[in-house]
Amino acid sequence: MIADTNYDRVIEINYPNKDIVWSWEPKLINWTAVNPKWDSAHYYNNPLVYDFTHVNDVDFYQYNSWNACLISLRNFDLIVEVNYTAEILGPANNPDNIIWWYGDYGNESMVSRQHNPDYLNNGNIIIADSLRDRIVEINRTTKQIVLQYDEGLRWPRDADEIGPNRLLITDCFNNRVIEINKTSKEIIWQFDKNIVIPYEADLLENVNILISGDYAGVVLEVNRDGKIVWKYGKSIIKSAFYLNASFLALMSVNGILYQLSILFNIEISKKEKIRRIIILCIWSIVLILCLAIIFAYNSALRGLTQLSYSVIGKEMF
Ligand SMILES: [Ca+2]
Ligand SMILES: [Ca+2]
Ligand SMILES: [Ca+2]
Incomplete structure (x- = not known):
């Protein structure tokens, strides 16, 4: 499953033959049917603009009796959860299959130009609220913010829960990746060398951190002593x-x-x-x-x- 940013769609491709077996296209959706406040003049219903959605993340999730896709539409300031099971059974791009959403275009009380929402084990959704320089955790049922971390962040684009009470945050414009304690909000680990505007970071099974460099042209594997143990790519300068x-x-x-x-x-x-x-x-x-x-x-x-x-x-x- 791919967040196909430049084509403003999410696609599922068959492996290994690469056939597109499902496509979800926001420009084909009647957004007024999702929320009556989004009328025909609303941004969501007017797709003829450059970089209409900037869709930048899709996560697949299996509930007991159905499957879901959590999709981030960056330029909509909106995250939606789509009933994938219903999409596959019936006609695709059905607004009724958007069963949950968070955000509202230009509404600053929710998220702005967000990245990489994730499902958490406790049922909440965590979001890198990039333009507002914060990480927020949302209760999926009440849509209330249950946790906010905004201490010194600049354009964060990823926040992974990597253990009990621990968050790994990619703090892009500060050129660093940090690990924080969710309760005390204390920084317990930090890597800020040799990376320029990182895009995202993942915890590896060997407990090292893999950092993807976006514009920097380098991917790094870093250990907990802050040592680069593996590198891919030429150099930041090139x-x-x-x-x-x-x-x-x-x-x-x-x-x-x-x-x-x-x-x-x-x-x-x-x-x-x-x-x-x-x-x-x-x-x-x-x-x-x-x-x-x-x-x-x-x-x-x-x-x-x-x-x-x-x-x-x-x-x-
Ligand atoms: Ca995600
Ligand atoms: Ca993530
Ligand atoms: Ca990550």
Whole structure:
């Protein structure tokens, strides 16, 4: 099961033949049927915008007689629980199959641009409420916040319950992963070296922590003494070069096309023409350099993407 962010959908694919066997698409749902307050003018019912849902997490859960998917729609400021069993039996994308939800677009009293909600063993839901720099635990029945942790966090994107009373938090913009005691809120472990804007962290069976690096281009396995025991990916610097080169390549193509449009379409003086040609040459050199960097570092980054999926995939199952 995959949170397919760029296509604004959740898909289930067959293994190993990769056929899509189920697709859940928020743009096909009549959200007014979920909550009458969300009328036809509401954001949820108007999908023709870029990055409409930014769906960023799906967790599968087995109740006694039915199965559920907990889905995070980041740009909706909304988390929904979908009755997967009913979806498979009847027509998909049925609003009646959204049996629980938390959040409301733009309503700051709940969650804003959240990440990675998880079911907890006590029946509650824990959420990284990223824009509000906090972790919240919600009672699923009453929707009341039963725990809030917001001490110094900046854009947290993951909070895993990793033992009795212990939370592992990926505190992205502070470039660190911390473990806290839920009751005392004391930090009992911290790793803040060699990571830039981490995306998520998982406890491994050997009690080490696996940290997925997002933009940093590196995945780390760290032990409880804070020592890196395994690393995947090239380096933070190469990834930074790659990503910035990709962005600059697009800008230079745009720059080249713009200069060409002026040279071919407008009557300009000879002096101005020379100036435009020089700018055109500079953009061309930039483009060639960017393409060289993209080509050189591409394979390292592809490997990273696959590993990031496996990190996230492990948690889903
Ligand atoms: Ca999750
Ligand atoms: Ca999590
Ligand atoms: Ca995690």
